[in-house]
Amino acid sequence: MNDNKKKVIEIIAVGSEFLTPHYQDTNSLYLASRLNELGLKVSFKSIVGDDRLSLLSCFTHALKRADMIFVIGGLGPTADDITREIYSEALGTDLEFIPGLLKNIKNRFDRRGLDMASSNKKQAFVIQGAQILENKIGTAPGLWIDDPRAISVLLPGPPMELKTMFDAEVFPKLEKYKTGFQVHKILKMVGITESRTESLISDLYPEFEHVDLSLLAYPGQIEIHITSHSVISVDQAKSQIQPQMESLTKRLDKYIFSQCGEELEEVIGKLLIKNKKTLSVAESCTGGFLGHRITNVPGSSQYFLQGIQAYSNKAKIQLLGVDKNELLEHGAVSDEVARLMAEGTRNISGADFGLAVTGIAGPGGGTKEKPVGLVFTSLSWDNGFKVEKNQFLGDRSTVKTRSTQKAMDMLRRHLLFKEAVPDRS
């Protein structure tokens, strides 16, 4: 394979489930993202079922038109996992049994005190001449085949196995095929809608001729993805993107919580550590999702003390010390109860901040006065508090997500600005 010409890259996702209405390949998005970092662009994606003739048609065609082929899936132990066999057939080579591989696979089972099923034996067969790519978190080894027709990389389908193997074993080998330099920036925002973002920046679009820009909307979060390419140097790619980033951050300013891919929970985690503050939460309608997100961050035990999912009124009174009369007077979904929940969890835990959510996630439970999507979020600190009334749109899961975004954003804004920023969401 010629190292200098532009590479035609094909990703093939194997699995009959991806041809049904119920499943979609997402691994190829991860591969595309990592390949783009090296200036490598994907030309074709193919999705094919687990049958011999279809696989052979795809593999043979890919070997004709592509210089680099990534095949994902079908390396497992079951009878419908036939990627190895058919790829070997497409290449015109044979499979070879590697005793050391079988030993590794068996060791994985032994460490967990389990018996290895005999079906796992097939995972110790590899395509002749292939380099074996270690699978640190599963039994299926990957394969790297360097052939005059193409570089072929066979990867396991489970996303965590794929990502871990790609990062550790494949990406380093690909660096020599790097064709250019790409700088990719993501501005993540909270407290603003897509159309508001668009109206704040659309007059800047004519300036964006040397970069790719796309606006993506998620529940409670807007992202701007900006990519700059250069064949010369990473510095050139950076200098192309710099003025655009400056214009955007100036316009969108305090809505931006991250410029380097971090999630909101990571941002508030870092702010809490920086300010040497601790946090506890109290949740009603989010039912633990706020605590879950906060504790998704490794090391969150440094600042996260506790959370209370006070779903029932009894729990609100008993665990959070919410006043029974206030609860009866205003109802569980009210600004008063949100405040009392935030203060309650803060007082009980001794944390610096208490963050609380109470609302109606739906689809049931709404009334005319308190419709589905009505959510109160509250932040409590040593000498003050804040409560916000939100009317979120969307299904149960969307309302839960928007609620956690809003609650975390209240803490972010307090820690960063100590003052209100107009909410545009």
Add this chain to the structure above:
Amino acid sequence: MNDNKKKVIEIIAVGSEFLTPHYQDTNSLYLASRLNELGLKVSFKSIVGDDRLSLLSCFTHALKRADMIFVIGGLGPTADDITREIYSEALGTDLEFIPGLLKNIKNRFDRRGLDMASSNKKQAFVIQGAQILENKIGTAPGLWIDDPRAISVLLPGPPMELKTMFDAEVFPKLEKYKTGFQVHKILKMVGITESRTESLISDLYPEFEHVDLSLLAYPGQIEIHITSHSVISVDQAKSQIQPQMESLTKRLDKYIFSQCGEELEEVIGKLLIKNKKTLSVAESCTGGFLGHRITNVPGSSQYFLQGIQAYSNKAKIQLLGVDKNELLEHGAVSDEVARLMAEGTRNISGADFGLAVTGIAGPGGGTKEKPVGLVFTSLSWDNGFKVEKNQFLGDRSTVKTRSTQKAMDMLRRHLLFKEAVPDRS
């Protein structure tokens, strides 16, 4: 094209954006779902950018291997919309200008009081011999080409235009190719690994000649998807799948928690309602994820009383009444503390069941004695308790997911069987 033989169907999604990490074709899921209604199955999906050579490679290959080809996108007015031209080239035919089409397109603009851009003129060119498919909500007409090689259907990319055109213009034409009827079943399992599942059922595979079966593995969950096709009737499709479903459920029995697509949290919700029981949880390493999943189910407030995310030791003692000496003696990640947490949340809330998780989700915090992935799960009820020691593999998020699966499965097994089922995960 022979109307009776089994059709090879390919869907081609055109658009460079679908080759980036940021966008994904979803139109093909809709097509697959409608085609499946007619007993037609998709064999290949291809995703390709808007450049001439790539399109030609895809179209030519599809015309060789497929009997029915659905091409989505690239019919718009802009310079990168070249599907019509390149498909015509692949077929070896010419484009033909249809004055009436141009008039229709112009009328659409007139009705909205807009000028038609000159670029829209190209939308009035069609492939010779093609039938025109009316676009009721956009300017791009679709095309239906019946050719000895294949039936080719060119459809617009915007999802609403695609769906409207497919339903009104394409689906009726496809009914004559209806090959039969389809029944789709999903068995979801917990407490068992993929390879163990395989070893329990692989000798049944020869019986599965009339159905499609695929095995999917997720953290803490294995799914078997079974599809049955019949050329005669939906009853026949059902009766074909029945013996297979019986064999599988007999073998996999108590590991199966759902046969109709339900999640584990929905299943335990229904069991709690049926048994008129209530639940509260106590979480350490899952940090709220268990409560989040349980409260993802609409109506969960009927049985879910509270959750306590006792991340710190202080919270375990103060909120859950875990004995300080036990905590110091055994450590927070221990079977004793798991049991005390489960009993604590049950006693405090007055719930019938207490479910607790304590462990080391990683990546930090592991020791030789208590490595990352060590998780204790415990269930407490009025006159008993159960604790399980688990050693989970995977990253932080996977360990959290596996922990919630295991905890919920303990409750499921208790409610259903009141006895232990051997855990094969």
